[in-house]
Amino acid sequence: MQHLMHCNTSTGVKHLLRSLNTPLLGKSRLFSATEDSADLVVIGSGPGGYVAAIKAAQLGLRTVCVEKNKTLGGTCLNVGCIPSKALLNNSFMYYQAKSTDFASRGIDVGELKLNLPKMMEQKSNAVNSLTSGVAHLFKKNKVTHIEGHGTIASKNEVVIQNEGGKERKIQTKHILIATGSEVTPFKGIEIDEETFISSTGALSLKSVPDRMIVIGGGVIGVELGSVWQRLGSKVTAIEYLPNIGGAGIDLDVSIESVKDGKSNTNVGISLDQRGRVPVNERFETIVPNIHAIGDCIHGPMLAHKAEDEGILCVEGITGQAVHLDYNCVPSVIYTHPEVAWIGKTEEQLKAANIAFKIGKFPLAANSRAKTNADADGFIKVLGDKKTDRILGVHLLGSGAGELVNEAALAMEYGAACEDVARVCHAHPTVSEALREASMAASIGTAINF
Numbered sequence: 001m002q003h004l005m006h007c008n009t010s011t012g013v014k015h016l017l018r019s020l021n022t023p024l025l026g027k028s029r030l031f032s033a034t035e036d037s038a039d040l041v042v043i044g045s046g047p048g049g050y051v052a053a054i055k056a057a058q059l060g061l062r063t064v065c066v067e068k069n070k071t072l073g074g075t076c077l078n079v080g081c082i083p084s085k086a087l088l089n090n091s092f093m094y095y096q097a098k099s100t101d102f103a104s105r106g107i108d109v110g111e112l113k114l115n116l117p118k119m120m121e122q123k124s125n126a127v128n129s130l131t132s133g134v135a136h137l138f139k140k141n142k143v144t145h146i147e148g149h150g151t152i153a154s155k156n157e158v159v160i161q162n163e164g165g166k167e168r169k170i171q172t173k174h175i176l177i178a179t180g181s182e183v184t185p186f187k188g189i190e191i192d193e194e195t196f197i198s199s200t201g202a203l204s205l206k207s208v209p210d211r212m213i214v215i216g217g218g219v220i221g222v223e224l225g226s227v228w229q230r231l232g233s234k235v236t237a238i239e240y241l242p243n244i245g246g247a248g249i250d251l252d253v254s255i256e257s258v259k260d261g262k263s264n265t266n267v268g269i270s271l272d273q274r275g276r277v278p279v280n281e282r283f284e285t286i287v288p289n290i291h292a293i294g295d296c297i298h299g300p301m302l303a304h305k306a307e308d309e310g311i312l313c314v315e316g317i318t319g320q321a322v323h324l325d326y327n328c329v330p331s332v333i334y335t336h337p338e339v340a341w342i343g344k345t346e347e348q349l350k351a352a353n354i355a356f357k358i359g360k361f362p363l364a365a366n367s368r369a370k371t372n373a374d375a376d377g378f379i380k381v382l383g384d385k386k387t388d389r390i391l392g393v394h395l396l397g398s399g400a401g402e403l404v405n406e407a408a409l410a411m412e413y414g415a416a417c418e419d420v421a422r423v424c425h426a427h428p429t430v431s432e433a434l435r436e437a438s439m440a441a442s443i444g445t446a447i448n449f
Contacts (some may be wrong), residue, residue: 046074048294048306049178343392359441
């Protein structure tokens with residue numbers, strides 16, 4: 001039996017704020033002696049860090065991105081979002097073929113055999129393609145990429161040490177901390193990647209375990225548990241909180257604390273009680289030219305949230321306005337059916353004493369979902385009872401992770417339920433269900449249900 005230790009937490013901040021040692025990005029592209037200075041040094045090459053570095057270069061800043069690992073992309077590209085989605089997709093196809101699903105569609109597959117090494121190879125190919133793509137974008141945009149382990153020596157200096165122990169110093173006007181997240185250890189349990197495995201280890205198992213216990217019922221636990229259950233493992237999820245999944249998962253639940261962070265910093269940056277770097281609305285720390293984004297600051301630990309923060313932070317450095325509405329950041333669980341949501345829940349609106357109305361539409365009444373024989377789920381739209389403005393959208397069903405982006409666009413522009421209801425949607429598409437739910441929220445009834 002293998003135990004998947006699910007805990008996607010806080011961050012390289014632990015390493016960052018021990019004398020401000022920080023993981024930095026990429027393969028060495030050496031400066032000449034006169035080039036050991038920059039306008040911006042980005043520490044970390046995950047979705048937040050690499051996007052910020054590219055945007056900074058596009059805005060004319062001399063940009064350095066440092067990464068201690070061999071490949072770019074951080075946790076998301078290498079051992080997180082991307083490889084997990086490859087396995088989720090392929091394991092679901094295998095599950096469909098193995099179950100009665102294909103047969104019910106008139107597809108007889110005959111003898112079915114799982115080739116796990118080949119499945120892992122496809123996952124790795126996707127990862128390698130995307131990480132090399134980031135390296136290409138760095139070259140295209142003239143982002144200098146240095147491989148090594150970095151320390152913030154002062155507010156204007158980053159010291160980078162390579163594997164051989166050689167150090168080099170970069171003088172910089174601005175520093176951006178984008179160190180991402182890491183697995184939090186469980187007290188009394190040693191992760192050996194054999195019996196007790198991390199989420200990283202669960203992406204590269206050599207065989208399908210007979211049984212698996214997933215400790216933690218958040219996004220990562222549910223998704224990776226789904227992969228191995230589909231491939232034949234008997235999976236049990238253990239969750240301390242009363243709900244599996246739900247609107248609170250993986251937002252702030254697993255933040256790792258860092259003891260004595262304040263005394264170990266060189267520039268006066270300390271962590272908050274939840275192990276995060278405090279920043280203001282422009283992503284500035286207590287030291288104004290040192291910024292932080294992504295998992296190491298407040299808010300949901302999501303790759304797309306970090307990307308937005310990276311772009312806005314860099315725009316702020318160049319004097320532009322900075323604003324991010326965290327209420328319009330979508331979340332997705334890539335199980336089957338998928339779960340997605342944006343904005344407020346009914347419980348949150350009730351707690352805030354906001355009068356709201358509800359529009360629901362089942363996918364069983366959607367023509368495209370029916371033709372796909374994949375009609376489990378529904379869409380729920382929450383609208384302000386007085387103004388009709390969309391306050392939240394919650395989706396359960398195939399393709400929910402795509403549909404939630406239409407809801408995000410509507411909410412970002414302050415749309416009313418009626419606005420979405422009056423947009424002509426192509427037929428037959430699953431997105432028509434969002435229109436119908438918006439119609440039901442706006443006027444009390446849908447057309448096709």
